[in-house]
Amino acid sequence: MSATVPLPCEPRTATGKSAARRLRREGRLPAVLYGGGGPATPLAVPVRELVNLLKHHPRNVRLELELEGGRRQAVIKALDVHPVTRRPLHVDLLEVAEDRPVTLEVPLRIVGQDPIGVRHGGILQVVRDRVKVRCLPAELPEAIEVDLAELDSGQAFTVGELTTPVAVLAPPETVLFKILAPRISKTPAAAAAAAAAPAATAEAGAEQ
Incomplete structure (x- = not known):
């Protein structure tokens, strides 16, 4: 830039x-x-x-x-x-100054398709939406693009997976994004069984 x-x-x-x-x-x-x-x-x-x-x-x-x-x-x-x-x-x-490195935060910009995990019902959690970098002023990017298309449920995207020529001032294992598994809805039969369980327990207690 x-x-x-x-x-x-x-x-x-x-x-x-x-x-x-x-x-x-x-x-x-x-x-x-x-x-x-x-x-x-x-x-x-x-x-x-x-x-x-x-x-x-x-x-x-x-x-x-x-x-x-x-x-x-x-x-x-x-x-x-x-x-x-x-x-x-x-x-x-x-x-x-042109010859003096600066340390600043740069936003992360998600590009490409929705993550696989999101397409299958998962939820994208943004842990960090920007990272701190150090570089010369002319090399400072407007944003760092992130492609999460292959990220599935239960997986995380870390600093070590970023593709950028500038130095990112965070440990490689730092989590930036992750996909939370979708909530599994109970089937009608399972819901009925769960509702009947307290009643059955109460009846058993009354018989003792």
């Missing part, structure tokens, strides 16, 4: 909860830019611009920031959102 997307921003001097609330009322989001070998830089980002950007680009897209001293490239390190409205509340940015 080599393209960059511009994100308007400006330095901010006021910090703290009251300053953050004031920024949000003005339609701006408190942000902090880390990395670059210097101290963290407090910024203000237009909320509408960030929301629109995330609608059309993956969360790990490379951003171009216009700041005093020139343009700087960054990626979203962390994004805090409101638990109910999902509106962004704060964003942490990490400055990147």
Whole structure:
């Protein structure tokens, strides 16, 4: 992923909860830019611009920031959102350089047919929908594709089965997806027998 997307921003001097609330009322989001070998830089980002950007680009897209001293490239390190409205509340940015590896989470994208186990009535359980990777910024994938078509009931898909050129920072045996066996419905005869069992037990107790 080599393209960059511009994100308007400006330095901010006021910090703290009251300053953050004031920024949000003005339609701006408190942000902090880390990395670059210097101290963290407090910024203000237009909320509408960030929301629109995330609608059309993956969360790990490379951003171009216009700041005093020139343009700087960054990626979203962390994004805090409101638990109910999902509106962004704060964003942490990490400055990147072409020759310096970064560590970020990348989403997993399921491709291909439904797993065999699902086609036979099983349930796909998503244990993890993203993994942490380390690579150069230009090598950072938008997502890692996962083909689960051959996954059957009772089986799991692990980190060791991922096909990606970047380093995944998790043990190979880490489970990402698994297929839960389908629930077996009782036949009418079995259901009737199960219902009759308590009555038979009660009658036997009464005869003793």
